[in-house]
Amino acid sequence: xxxxxxxxxxxxxxxxxxxxxxxxxxxxxxxxxxxxxxxxxxxxxxxxxxxxxxxxxxxxxxxxxxxxxxxxxxxxxxxxxxxxxxxxxxxxxxxxxxxxxxxxxxxxxxxxxxxxxxxxxxxxxxxxxxxxxxxxxxxxxxxxxxxxxxxxxxxxxxxxxxxxxxxxxxxxxxxxxxx
Numbered sequence: 031x032x033x034x035x036x037x038x039x040x041x042x043x044x045x046x047x048x049x050x051x052x053x054x055x056x057x058x059x060x061x062x063x064x065x066x067x068x069x070x071x072x073x074x075x076x077x078x079x080x081x082x083x084x085x086x087x088x089x090x091x092x093x094x095x096x097x098x099x100x101x102x103x104x105x106x107x108x109x110x111x112x113x114x115x116x117x118x119x120x121x122x123x124x125x126x127x128x129x130x131x132x133x134x135x136x137x138x139x140x141x142x143x144x145x146x147x148x149x150x151x152x153x154x155x156x157x158x159x160x161x162x163x164x165x166x167x168x169x170x171x172x173x174x175x176x177x178x179x180x181x182x183x184x185x186x187x188x189x190x191x192x193x194x195x196x197x198x199x200x201x202x203x204x205x206x207x208x209x
Contacts, residue, residue: 032130036063037205043096044074044103044126045207051107052118059100070095071131073162073202074102076116076124083124084110089134089151089160089200099128127206129162134198140191143173148199150180152191159184163202 032040043059050057061067072095073087084106088098103126107116116124134151137143143150149163159180166176178188181195191197 032065032203032205036066037128039063039066040096040099040128040130041126041205041207043100044128047100047103048076048107048116048124048126049118049121051104052116052121057100057104059096061094061096063096066096067094069093070098071133072098072102073129073131074099074106075127075129075162075206076103076106077127078120078123078125083120084113084116086110087129087131089131091131091133095130125207127204127208129164129202129204132201134200137197137199140173140177140197143176143197143199145171145173145176147201149202150176151198151200152177152180152184152186152195153198154184154186154190154195157184157186159186162204164204 047057069091071089071091073085076084086105086109087102145166147163149161151158151160161180161183171179177191181188181190
């Protein structure tokens with residue numbers, strides 16, 4: 031678990047990375063806290079007046095958490111293929127949410143999945159879909175709808191999780207500027 035100071039440091043790094051990305055400038059976060067230098071997996075979600083504006087992340091903890099957050103914030107601002115790149119005049123309207131991910135674990139029984147607690151990854155062949163733990167809560171989905179929508183996110187038919195797909199669950203510590 032991150033303390034309040036660490037959360038603020040990650041949110042500050044994400045905000046500065048988005049500002050730099052929108053301006054076309056490089057950015058490297060300050061690495062004062064040793065805990066934030068430990069490898070970490072994270073997603074950064076950008077919203078404009080509550081509407082999704084970008085969301086990108088990684089599920090494997092390969093680089094320092096603060097570097098991962100800064101890199102994902104920049105990617106959410108510039109590289110989410112669903113949106114045009116964030117422009118400098120938009121930055122002040124954006125709110126940032128960070129999801130620090132725990133390691134994914136294989137699911138053998140779908141009944142183990144807890145809506146609001148677990149995020150999901152569903153894989154079949156080269157296709158892969160991921161939904162964060164907060165998504166089914168935001169949409170009011172039950173467990174089966176969550177599983178079906180993760181299949182859809184992977185470009186697979188709903189219900190594929192019942193047959194030949196691999197399911198992984200993970201937890202996330204979720205916090206944002208609106209908290």
